[in-house]
Amino acid sequence: MRAASVGDYRELARRRLPKVLFEYIDGGSYAEVTLGRNVADLEAIALRQRVMKDMTELDMSTEVFGQPFSMPVGLAPVGMAGMYARRGEVQAARAAAAAGVPFCLSTVGVCTVEEVTRAAPAPWFQLYMLKDRGYMKSLLERAKAAGSPVLVFTVDLPTPGARYRDVRSGFSGLSGLPQFLNQTKDGLAHPGWLWDVYLNGRPHTLGSVADAVQGSKRVTDFLSWMAKNFDRSVTWADLDWVRQIWDGPIVVKGVLDVEDARAARAAGADGLVVSNHGGRQLDGVRSSISALPRIADAVGGEMELFLDGGIRSGLDVLKALSLGARACFVGRAWAWALGAGGEAAVARMLQTLRAELAVAMILTGCTSIRQAGPELLDRD
Amino acid sequence: MRAASVGDYRELARRRLPKVLFEYIDGGSYAEVTLGRNVADLEAIALRQRVMKDMTELDMSTEVFGQPFSMPVGLAPVGMAGMYARRGEVQAARAAAAAGVPFCLSTVGVCTVEEVTRAAPAPWFQLYMLKDRGYMKSLLERAKAAGSPVLVFTVDLPTPGARYRDVRSGFSGLSGLPQFLNQTKDGLAHPGWLWDVYLNGRPHTLGSVADAVQGSKRVTDFLSWMAKNFDRSVTWADLDWVRQIWDGPIVVKGVLDVEDARAARAAGADGLVVSNHGGRQLDGVRSSISALPRIADAVGGEMELFLDGGIRSGLDVLKALSLGARACFVGRAWAWALGAGGEAAVARMLQTLRAELAVAMILTGCTSIRQAGPELLDRD
Amino acid sequence: MRAASVGDYRELARRRLPKVLFEYIDGGSYAEVTLGRNVADLEAIALRQRVMKDMTELDMSTEVFGQPFSMPVGLAPVGMAGMYARRGEVQAARAAAAAGVPFCLSTVGVCTVEEVTRAAPAPWFQLYMLKDRGYMKSLLERAKAAGSPVLVFTVDLPTPGARYRDVRSGFSGLSGLPQFLNQTKDGLAHPGWLWDVYLNGRPHTLGSVADAVQGSKRVTDFLSWMAKNFDRSVTWADLDWVRQIWDGPIVVKGVLDVEDARAARAAGADGLVVSNHGGRQLDGVRSSISALPRIADAVGGEMELFLDGGIRSGLDVLKALSLGARACFVGRAWAWALGAGGEAAVARMLQTLRAELAVAMILTGCTSIRQAGPELLDRD
Amino acid sequence: MRAASVGDYRELARRRLPKVLFEYIDGGSYAEVTLGRNVADLEAIALRQRVMKDMTELDMSTEVFGQPFSMPVGLAPVGMAGMYARRGEVQAARAAAAAGVPFCLSTVGVCTVEEVTRAAPAPWFQLYMLKDRGYMKSLLERAKAAGSPVLVFTVDLPTPGARYRDVRSGFSGLSGLPQFLNQTKDGLAHPGWLWDVYLNGRPHTLGSVADAVQGSKRVTDFLSWMAKNFDRSVTWADLDWVRQIWDGPIVVKGVLDVEDARAARAAGADGLVVSNHGGRQLDGVRSSISALPRIADAVGGEMELFLDGGIRSGLDVLKALSLGARACFVGRAWAWALGAGGEAAVARMLQTLRAELAVAMILTGCTSIRQAGPELLDRD
Numbered sequence A, B, C, D: 001m002r003a004a005s006v007g008d009y010r011e012l013a014r015r016r017l018p019k020v021l022f023e024y025i026d027g028g029s030y031a032e033v034t035l036g037r038n039v040a041d042l043e044a045i046a047l048r049q050r051v052m053k054d055m056t057e058l059d060m061s062t063e064v065f066g067q068p069f070s071m072p073v074g075l076a077p078v079g080m081a082g083m084y085a086r087r088g089e090v091q092a093a094r095a096a097a098a099a100g101v102p103f104c105l106s107t108v109g110v111c112t113v114e115e116v117t118r119a120a121p122a123p124w125f126q127l128y129m130l131k132d133r134g135y136m137k138s139l140l141e142r143a144k145a146a147g148s149p150v151l152v153f154t155v156d157l158p159t160p161g162a163r164y165r166d167v168r169s170g171f172s173g174l175s176g177l178p179q180f181l182n183q184t185k186d187g188l189a190h191p192g193w194l195w196d197v198y199l200n201g202r203p204h205t206l207g208s209v210a211d212a213v214q215g216s217k218r219v220t221d222f223l224s225w226m227a228k229n230f231d232r233s234v235t236w237a238d239l240d241w242v243r244q245i246w247d248g249p250i251v252v253k254g255v256l257d258v259e260d261a262r263a264a265r266a267a268g269a270d271g272l273v274v275s276n277h278g279g280r281q282l283d284g285v286r287s288s289i290s291a292l293p294r295i296a297d298a299v300g301g302e303m304e305l306f307l308d309g310g311i312r313s314g315l316d317v318l319k320a321l322s323l324g325a326r327a328c329f330v331g332r333a334w335a336w337a338l339g340a341g342g343e344a345a346v347a348r349m350l351q352t353l354r355a356e357l358a359v360a361m362i363l364t365g366c367t368s369i370r371q372a373g374p375e376l377l378d379r380d
């Protein structure tokens, strides 16, 4: 199958990855209502077809925090990408760099920030608030030392949501994977992955967490260490503590509510990712795209606004930008592509988004993406 | 299959129970429109994601009629539970007690209130209005003697609704079950159930009704006795008669309409279960969740309000509480779990609801369930 | 399969009848949008659950044009019923009489009005406006002579709509049936029908039309005679012509529009069937139930209003009456039942509607069907 | 299968054509949201059933630019029709002429305007704006010389949209077809087509483009020449250039927006096709039918308005005319019919549309199609 769309990479990943991993990427929490809303609410928005405008020049570049983007898209932090393809974070970071878009490394990446930085420009760095502040401090300092330009501080995971698919598939985090694969035929049924990742993609530790789990030689309990370390006592005041260690831009990820957006601004955040964690945390909350306009109204002038959740095409990107986002992040889109075919597939997927965005700009008469606004949308 | 959600217990029950019993639990009346609305209307409500609130302390306990609930959930009266697992009412009552939530015994339970009380705290007691008032009086006195703290008086069954699935499956109530199982292979196809319930779970009488059907040694015609005894002449005035025998709190179950809610209050009821009998009575009526806010407006300050119908997760529980319920009752959720795996499964199902409620509280920033209100919901 | 609902008779008819006949009954015109709307719009209406009303007395009888109905339901005119069961019109008329509801004989029935009247009370008589007025006159006089109490004058068939299913199934009206059955295995595949109807249910002529097609001994071209005789020049003025021959009540069938309803009143019609011919004529028009309230507003005080289209249960009947109908007619419901099991099945189907209507009345607190009104519905 | 409806021709084409061609005709761009909206929005419109009007006279003829139409329908420009049936454009043009409706030849037709004109009245001529203006000029002059009465200037293709189905099916335009068929079994699996079109329908060049691709003897790269030649710098000013060469009526095809409609008028266009290219260009834009009323309001008095997109029946035609179109064009409807059965099938399909339109007129009481207006629609 030739992949024509982001959805096709999903199908290819479904074939290549052990079920337990595919379900982990694909699923959302509980009944997956919010996951569905993310996609459906984007689909329901109508672009406004315009014709006979001179579209010779088409500028889809933008700039955020002084960093140029060749198009208004970035790779969202996705945990354990090193399990979807050999040293997955490195591969994705390379594809992103080649495409001129930022890659954001997850706290629970398989590759460390140092490993990624040896192969590609220093990634944006995503951080969860953990109970062990000493450890957090060292993580921040490592990212700073590696040259990460932006800190993405994820706030919608004070506690992990429950994803039914993971319970059903028997997934219990990275640590349980080896037994799991031994016990089942899931691995054997996917020899491409087995060879590429399982045999040749080691070590399968969570790079940033490895040090914290002292004395552990065996691949155990990284995720359970994480689960215990999510800190639900965090408040906006704690952002001060982060600020003292991190002097670069801080983007708060996981805000859906106007009051929270204002609070983030007041607490000194430089940007926001309007997000519900791709429908993986509290199921039943609104779609991120539906939250965007009101947040843009409230703080759009004062902060950089990003959106993630449900972006499946360049058309979706244009919709989000028309409603107030500076750029979009994609999560599953690149995780599927990575699982489907590593760096090359991520690169092709990004080309697809770019081509789609170009068509969307041409047929809405938008010559410069920085000018995208509500006039590109068709409302009754 | 590991059960991750309430829906998974449904699937497990489907496998374990004779079809005739599973359909009885699962079905609704007529075209099952109201059954669908109960679930769909809950699903359509959006929770409001909030972040960066100190959620260290989380209090999901509540108190009703002086009785503590460890969480705002109770087991709704479900008839014939002793057919889904051996002495099913006892098993469910034990699981409820261990979880710190109330169990409500149905008028048409297999186990008597005395049998349940020997194994667990005295259950809430559910009563249908029957024509034989002398018999009703004796039932009420037995419940009182057993120590039942609350009377649940079900008013939405002046006549039984028609459930097409039961007609199709050949179900004609408990009395017909033995022949049924002999004639078909339904029982043999479910050996786990056959051993547990059919052979070792006797007697299969309706505990509370058995005495009324005098002279009957054989397992016959309990339900047809019931069917003939539903009393459609009952009015609010008859509540006085009940009140004379029962001096504890009376909760009227089966109210959807504001006028009826006011009438119940005027007639001296202490609480209401906003309910359409789980979509098993008059098909085509509104969902119970859609009826809740207006009833809460009208009588919420003066009565304890409960909701049942369509509750399938802890997220649903939070939605109902945000709209004015003190607590929710679950019907099919526990009946499925009981059919799937007896007491242990009911206990696990309750843990699941609790864990889901916790996530929902943490991500809506609700530290105390007693404070839940409309500010936890996202409305446009 | 035991039939629990109207939908179950549909399934039984599907099994028993040659496909060509089943599709003829079941289908609607074009994309069947209106057929779908008839059912969906009824389903979307919410009944209002009321409790604790003394429902001992339940009166579902009504009276129209001095004729008592045991319940507010009648059998709509359905063409060629004698092909669904042996002498089908007679069987249905008997079932209707036993149930105390009117049966309306179609212009294109297999049995004549005289044959029906020998076996049951004289039926209501349905008439299409035909070009051959002399023939029409004789039909009206035969109906009058037979004692038909009411004339149903169908106005929504100035030209036949196209039903794609009939084209696909190869159905070309009654006349083509014999060849059709010879050529295909459709008849052989349905031996019950073959014996009952095809071999023993003769003659297979259209009773009322037979005389008009003079000289025809063979079963040919009745429907094509009909098709050529539909008269699209008819206007309200022509009702005068009918009135001169028919002095009993005239019910105009096939009105959806308020202006047409007013015109019918002005032209002297005594009643209306709000109808779109069961979605068999102009696809894309509104559902009959959605047309009812405005027509009831406009002429409800001055004419008897009936509704047909999409009635599948006693619950639907109550909804229609709450919105202004005096009674409902059912078309497919009885055609399916007749095809499924002849008179006995029609009788059981009517019992089902009655039982459903009783439950609906009891749980909406409606003691007398003549009092049904909008207060039985739940609107936001 | 006898084709009863436009949808049936689709099914027949699916069986007869190589998959790669069927998918090309059938598909839309991206997620096919707009393709779906075109059909769904037409379906949602309700016609207004009227009865008892004298419908003896029924006039469905109209006139545009002095040219009589026997009914308000035309065949939209569809590329490569000569691949769906032998010399497909000629066959379709003949069927259109016989039916008294216009045929519009696509820029990327297999047959040239001269070939079509030898067999049928000169077709309307559709033009894309190409970079090679000299070549465009010669095309316009050939069409003029051939006698084409109307120029259809398509403006919604400044760049080709991406159709995922074509990527997946491996379709890469006409040029790649031979290899494609050799490599796969797609051709062999469709012997009817293989014989009719592939072996006997040559040459398989794009008639109008052939000359431009100089020196090419082999069937190569026509479409890639086209793709490179789409000109996205075109503005309304360029219409002047066209006007200098073409002195007949110019219809601008591909306008959805009121501002664009006004600009087209100001630029001197004589007519508009309200269109989104059948959902094949920018996915996510509104349906053409939903765009029609506002464009009719803005410029309806001053320009001839046509609609295409989603027309699947004569009922749809009446809906579009009621909302302000003078006539409708059908794209897939005739492409499917052509693929299903050549000229004869296109002729039958047009008869079906005509018969459907007649029923729709009769049952909405519309005697003359030129009088169709909003009073034929039922709105709440």
Ligand SMILES: Cc1cc2nc3c(=O)[nH]c(=O)nc-3n(C[C@H](O)[C@H](O)[C@H](O)COP(=O)(O)O)c2cc1C
Binding pocket: A024, A025, A026, A038, A076, A077, A078, A079, A106, A107, A108, A126, A154, A253, A275, A276, A277, A278, A279, A280, A308, A309, A310, A311, A329, A330, A331, A332, A333, A335
């Ligand atoms: C498999 C997977 C793992 C993820 N891991 C993280 C993570 O470690 N940190 C984080 O902040 N977000 C994580 N996310 C959320 C993404 O950053 C992003 O918010 C989400 O995927 C956007 O929705 P989309 O997948 O519909 O594009 C993860 C998402 C997925 C699908």
Ligand SMILES: Cc1cc2nc3c(=O)[nH]c(=O)nc-3n(C[C@H](O)[C@H](O)[C@H](O)COP(=O)(O)O)c2cc1C
Binding pocket: B024, B025, B026, B038, B076, B077, B078, B079, B080, B106, B107, B108, B126, B154, B253, B275, B276, B277, B278, B279, B280, B308, B309, B310, B311, B329, B330, B331, B332, B333, B335
């Ligand atoms: C199998 C079954 C039996 C029931 N039996 C009774 C009963 O005996 N008495 C009663 O008041 N309600 C009875 N109910 C209704 C429940 O108490 C409750 O109102 C309903 O199940 C709530 O909807 P849910 O199943 O969607 O949670 C029964 C429900 C089910 C599913």
Ligand SMILES: Cc1cc2nc3c(=O)[nH]c(=O)nc-3n(C[C@H](O)[C@H](O)[C@H](O)COP(=O)(O)O)c2cc1C
Binding pocket: C024, C025, C026, C038, C076, C077, C078, C079, C106, C107, C108, C126, C154, C253, C275, C276, C277, C278, C279, C280, C308, C309, C310, C311, C329, C330, C331, C332, C333, C335
């Ligand atoms: C098989 C069939 C034949 C019909 N024949 C006639 C007829 O001869 N005359 C008539 O006025 N209506 C006829 N109708 C329409 C019915 O009288 C009635 O309007 C319609 O069936 C009501 O919709 P329902 O089928 O959803 O109940 C027919 C309907 C069906 C289904």
Ligand SMILES: Cc1cc2nc3c(=O)[nH]c(=O)nc-3n(C[C@H](O)[C@H](O)[C@H](O)COP(=O)(O)O)c2cc1C
Binding pocket: D024, D025, D026, D038, D076, D077, D078, D079, D106, D107, D108, D126, D154, D253, D275, D276, D277, D278, D279, D280, D308, D309, D310, D311, D329, D330, D331, D332, D333, D335
């Ligand atoms: C297979 C196919 C080829 C087409 N080729 C052209 C074309 O060459 N030029 C053009 O202006 N429009 C073209 N169109 C668009 C049609 O002219 C028309 O706008 C569209 O098909 C209308 O939608 P419908 O298919 O739902 O009727 C094409 C459409 C299809 C389906």
